[in-house]
Amino acid sequence: MRLPPDDRTSRSIIRDTALRLFADYGADGVTVRQIAAAARVSPALVIRHFGSKEGLREEVDSHLVRTIEAILKVLTERRSPAPDNLQSVVEAVVTHLPSDSPIPRYISRLLLDRSRAARALFHRFFEIGQATVNELLKAGLAAPGPDPEVRAAFLMANDLAVLLLREHLTELLRVDPLSAAGMKRWAGEVLAIYSAGLGAGSAVPVRKTEKQKVLKRPSTQRATKGGKQK
Amino acid sequence: MRLPPDDRTSRSIIRDTALRLFADYGADGVTVRQIAAAARVSPALVIRHFGSKEGLREEVDSHLVRTIEAILKVLTERRSPAPDNLQSVVEAVVTHLPSDSPIPRYISRLLLDRSRAARALFHRFFEIGQATVNELLKAGLAAPGPDPEVRAAFLMANDLAVLLLREHLTELLRVDPLSAAGMKRWAGEVLAIYSAGLGAGSAVPVRKTEKQKVLKRPSTQRATKGGKQK
DNA sequence: TACTATAGTGAACATGCGTTTACCACCTGA
């Protein structure tokens, strides 16, 4: 699966390098010179290939959208036979990417934009969310609810929230919610709530008393060695 | 309630102007000259008051945090007597701001940052989310769930998602989810799902508990006097 | 009155930016 770097044209190297830098610092926070240096080419070559920095941005955007579309296609095709697998679309996409991929970070920046690519992605996610709800409906696992459109939007927004707030949540929970371990914990709660509401879990065999303690005191964090913050 | 502009020092005028521009275009997308022009002062005065553009940014951040803290304080103090009103924290905050306030937009940009202010705000929201869950717990309206910490984080993330995705959701649903009308629709679905899961609100038999009735449906809210909003 | 602190400005400065220009080193086919 791993290609020697020679197999990539310098054009695609520049594009991928830009994607990573844009994801980390935002497109405005990165200069053409930085991109060129990281890709080990001259700034002039960047312009030569993409016309302008904005052109590069657009190319990165559309490449991103194409990549996500490819993943989503695989996903929707193979999920239909197993509708009981209510998986988060975001989790599924992330699972299909290498763990050090800058793409999730880039998407989360993108979604805050008013750009065309952002709208396209957002609508696509919404479509998939609606399709998922429809599957659940047919399977009798869910109801349309009082306001089906809002219901689908709500589910999608919750899904994307993990992506957007990933860093903060990682710090808070001391586990990346989009890592394998984190997804397990997160999905557990999500499924519990989606299947029976916030009241669920008391019916489930859970030792209330102990769990409650953890919840009550936010300062009950373990593994905080040597309070360092002033 | 409206002050003549003379009551604000030019320092605060610059700060407020910067807040608005930062919210709309991002701090990197706005120049000192633009801020100065919008505030009707010279660029030199901006630097004179805040030392640098970065200094201005920090001042805007901390002013934002102070403002939000003030609102949250009012909110938490007055909410405790009425724990049946499970209101979104974000919705509550937005309600306390003028409808054309740039603060929600600024917060949503801030939350994607790794800045100190962002972490402070995020932790604060999480605390409130935990407190809310605790109230529901005491009232017997919710269970701690299998993973209480994640549960609280999930609820908070869902809440913030509306703020972060506001523009996209507005386009999708053709109504701003943080407007009065939009909040009503949104909260309706949220409460339905939180109270009994995705199965709620339909012919699907999910009545394994009576909890459904306890968490009030939004249609039963009193004190909605003379609906003026379209 | 004179002194001093505060608020404010226009013009300039140094820098870093995106981009352009002129040029080089290869291939490849006729």
Add this chain to the structure above:
DNA sequence: TCAGGTGGTAAACGCATGTTCACTATAGTA
């Protein structure tokens, strides 16, 4: 052999940026 396309670069250009500097105006105080 050479014409021409392709991929690449160093150096410079013009400009917008954040910031500084020298200076004015105003108001309070001794």
